[in-house]
Amino acid sequence: xxxxxxxxxxxxxxxxxxxxxxxxxxxxxxxxxxxxxxxxxxxxxxxxxxxxxxxxxxxxxxxxxxxxxxxxxxxxxxxxxxxxxxxxxxxxxxxxxxxxxxxxxxxxxxxxxxxxxxxxxxxxxxxxxxxxxxxxxxxxxxxxxxxxxxxxxxxxxxxxxxxxxxxxxxxxxxxxxxxxxxxxxxxxxxxxxxxxxxxxxxxxxxxxxxxxxxxxxxxxxxxxxxxxxxxxxxxxxxx
Amino acid sequence: xxxxxxxxxxxxxxxxxxxxxxxxxxxxxxxxxxxxxxxxxxxxxxxxxxxxxxxxxxxxxxxxxxxxxxxxxxxxxxxxxxxxxxxxxxxxxxxxxxxxxxxxxxxxxxxxxxxxxxxxxxxxxxxxxxxxxxxxxxxxxxxxxxxxxxxxxxxxxxxxxxxxxxxxxxxxxxxxxxxxxxxxxxxxxxxxxxxxxxxxxxxxxxxxxxxxxxxxxxxxxxxxxxxxxxxxxxxxxxxxxxxxxxxxxxxxxxxxxxxxxxxxxxxxxxxxxxxxxxxxxxxxxxxxxxxxxxxxxxxxxxxxxxxxxxxxxxx
Numbered sequence: 001x002x003x004x005x006x007x008x009x010x011x012x013x014x015x016x017x018x019x020x021x022x023x024x025x026x027x028x029x030x031x032x033x034x035x036x037x038x039x040x041x042x043x044x045x046x047x048x049x050x051x052x053x054x055x056x057x058x059x060x061x062x063x064x065x066x067x068x069x070x071x072x073x074x075x076x077x078x079x080x081x082x083x084x085x086x087x088x089x090x091x092x093x094x095x096x097x098x099x100x101x102x103x104x105x106x107x108x109x110x111x112x113x114x115x116x117x118x119x120x121x122x123x124x125x126x127x128x129x130x131x132x133x134x135x136x137x138x139x140x141x142x143x144x145x146x147x148x149x150x151x152x153x154x155x156x157x158x159x160x161x162x163x164x165x166x167x168x169x170x171x172x173x174x175x176x177x178x179x180x181x182x183x184x185x186x187x188x189x190x191x192x193x194x195x196x197x198x199x200x201x202x203x204x205x206x207x208x209x210x211x212x213x214x215x216x217x218x219x220x221x222x223x224x225x226x227x228x229x230x231x232x233x234x235x236x237x238x239x
Numbered sequence: 240x241x242x243x244x245x246x247x248x249x250x251x252x253x254x255x256x257x258x259x260x261x262x263x264x265x266x267x268x269x270x271x272x273x274x275x276x277x278x279x280x281x282x283x284x285x286x287x288x289x290x291x292x293x294x295x296x297x298x299x300x301x302x303x304x305x306x307x308x309x310x311x312x313x314x315x316x317x318x319x320x321x322x323x324x325x326x327x328x329x330x331x332x333x334x335x336x337x338x339x340x341x342x343x344x345x346x347x348x349x350x351x352x353x354x355x356x357x358x359x360x361x362x363x364x365x366x367x368x369x370x371x372x373x374x375x376x377x378x379x380x381x382x383x384x385x386x387x388x389x390x391x392x393x394x395x396x397x398x399x400x401x402x403x404x405x406x407x408x409x410x411x412x413x414x415x416x417x418x419x420x421x422x423x424x425x426x427x428x429x430x431x432x433x434x435x436x437x438x439x440x441x442x443x444x445x446x447x448x449x450x451x452x453x454x455x456x457x458x459x460x461x462x463x464x465x466x467x468x469x470x471x472x473x474x475x476x477x478x479x480x481x482x483x484x485x486x487x488x489x490x491x492x493x494x495x496x497x498x499x500x501x502x503x504x505x506x507x508x509x510x511x512x513x514x515x516x517x518x519x520x521x522x523x524x525x526x527x528x529x530x531x532x533x534x535x536x537x538x539x540x541x542x543x544x545x546x547x548x549x550x551x552x553x554x
Contacts (some may be wrong), residue, residue, distance in 0.1 A: 048536060050532055068541075069535070069541075070532060070535035070536055071536075071538055071539055071540050071541075074536055074537060075538055080536045082335040082529075082533065086527070086529045086530050086532075088530060088548060089493065089551070090550075090552040090553065091548070091550055092549035094553075099534060099537050099538075099539065099547065100537045102537070149537070149538075170350050207342065224413065233435050
């Protein structure tokens with residue numbers, strides 16, 4: 001359903017994405033993982049159109065979308081949950097969910113979507129999406145807004161980022177349940193083992209390149225082995 | 240409820256259109272009201288608790304709300320359709336002890352000609368102990384003529400012990416020039432909340448001056464201004480808050496700027512007492528790019544996203 005061909009992106013003389021080629025199939029749960037600065041977020045932003053590649057092509061359901069605007073891609077069925085959700089003064093949670101749904105939804109439907117992400121809906125639906133909400137609350141609202149779109153391709157950019165330890169387990173559970181109900185293909189950037197474990201496929205990125213694509217066992221095994229090797233080297237260095 | 244026709248001039252479609260912009264028509268005649276058109280009162284009704292009396296020394300009315308009134312609604316809309324008219328009106332509100340009342344004022348100007356139309360509404364509120372007032376004021380201008388639509392409202396609020404006033408003023412469209420002055424004088428335990436929303440476009444000009452004196456112990460004030468300046472319009476926000484006792488105040492000026500507009504915010508807080516706690520926040524800037532991006536990921540075009548952000552901001 002989605003194909004990235006020879007995607008390159010350079011900023012400040014740094015190759016952030018270095019000739020990425022990738023095919024993603026229908027109805028798959030794909031997790032992208034890898035160290036900070038490996039280009040994960042930039043890659044998913046390319047898919048949504050938030051960043052445009054210097055060269056290369058993005059094909060979605062057989063159509064070249066490389067030069068399409070964000071909203072045009074949204075209309076084709078791509079949806080994106082931000083790592084750091086945006087705040088709006090004056091726009092309520094209900095307003096945002098209505099825009100997200102792309103049609104009129106009742107307050108009850110908005111409340112149902114909020115309950116799904118573990119928020120006590122009545123308390124939140126009329127509140128402003130502003131700094132009066134905590135980071136964790138915003139994150140859940142962000143997830144609810146994306147799920148309501150019922151997109152063909154849903155992207156989550158590090159849903160666990162910025163969540164405190166206490167809320168984290170709860171959010172992961174919410175997320176595990178959600179993934180079961182989200183239709184179509186889901187792409188998640190994550191470092192969490194519990195998320196990696198439910199993936200159909202894991203993409204490991206390093207220095208702007210795709211290092212490996214495989215199952216969670218394969219990738220975790222590779223990462224553990226590398227860590228051991230790294231530790232050994234460090235120890236040898238100490239000697 | 241006693242209803243009186245004050246003048247033969249009836250409300251026509253244009254009048255009802257602009258009345259609808261500044262007030263909810265179906266609610267207008269549910270309580271006490273006074274409709275003023277082109278400098279004259281044309282229709283009025285009083286209730287058991289609310290009396291409205293025409294002033295004898297100058298244009299305007301006195302509104303008396305009886306003490307212990309549980310809840311009453313008062314509408315005093317003004318409309319101007321006569322080009323070239325300058326209408327100055329003095330309205331005084333006397334709110335009795337522990338009375339609770341909801342007051343809707345506002346002015347709509349329709350000007351299809353080349354002469355300037357102007358309305359200066361000077362409103363004074365005298366709240367007795369424990370009185371509770373919600374005051375909503377809307378300003379609106381329309382018409383194809385080159386004549387300017389000018390509104391210069393003055394609001395003075397005197398709050399006695401334990402009284403509370405919440406004031407919301409909105410100027411969304413079509414007013415070419417406005418200078419709005421709001422003054423509050425607070426005694427012990429009194430509370431004054433002001434929310435102002437302004438949008439200017441084209442060559443419009445808006446100046447807002449807040450002057451709040453917190454004289455009584457435990458008095459508090461919250462002043463919030465949200466504005467959008469587009470085109471070549473200019474806005475000035477001046478707020479002066481004096482903490483003369485153990486008191487609290489929070490003032491906030493938040494503006495979105497677009498095109499070639501100019502916004503100046505001059506907040507001034509003066510603490511004349513060691514226990515005065517006065518906070519001011521001011522932020523002026525264009526719409527954040529990330530807000531537009533987020534709404535575009537939900538399928539809105541850039542223009543639609545901007546409109547949603549502004550509509551929400553000014554709601």
